[in-house]
Amino acid sequence: MSVVECPRCGKNVSNFGTKTINDRRYLFAYHGNRPCYLGSYDSYVHAERLWGIGLSNISDGDLEDMLMEIFSRLLHKVRRAKGERKERMLKELEEILEEMHKKLQDV
Numbered sequence: 001m002s003v004v005e006c007p008r009c010g011k012n013v014s015n016f017g018t019k020t021i022n023d024r025r026y027l028f029a030y031h032g033n034r035p036c037y038l039g040s041y042d043s044y045v046h047a048e049r050l051w052g053i054g055l056s057n058i059s060d061g062d063l064e065d066m067l068m069e070i071f072s073r074l075l076h077k078v079r080r081a082k083g084e085r086k087e088r089m090l091k092e093l094e095e096i097l098e099e100m101h102k103k104l105q106d107v
Contacts, residue, residue: 008036 004013006029015030018041025041078089 006031006036008038011036 005011006013008029009031011031013029013031016038017028017030017035018025019028020026027038027041028035029038074093078086078093081089
């Protein structure tokens with residue numbers, strides 16, 4: 001039998017389970033005397049409303065498509081920004097992209 005590590009804390013998981021709170025289901029990893037919260041079992045309502053994209057358990061989705069959609073929406077926000085806010089957003093985005101480029105060269 002293989003050992004499963006908790007994705008949140010790294011401890012060995014004895015069991016996975018869900019809890020229902022206010023009609024929403026949440027996923028937990030059980031180990032020892034304190035479970036780790038792993039996220040929403042069904043979907044992420046706040047993120048779906050905020051970004052306008054459907055999210056479920058991360059293993060259910062196509063991560064590349066999800067990230068491209070988020071990046072596209074971010075660029076749209078930058079294009080709509082004005083003045084100092086737009087300049088700040090462009091500078092931060094450029095710094096992030098430079099860092100990503102450096103990391104990709106190491107792959």
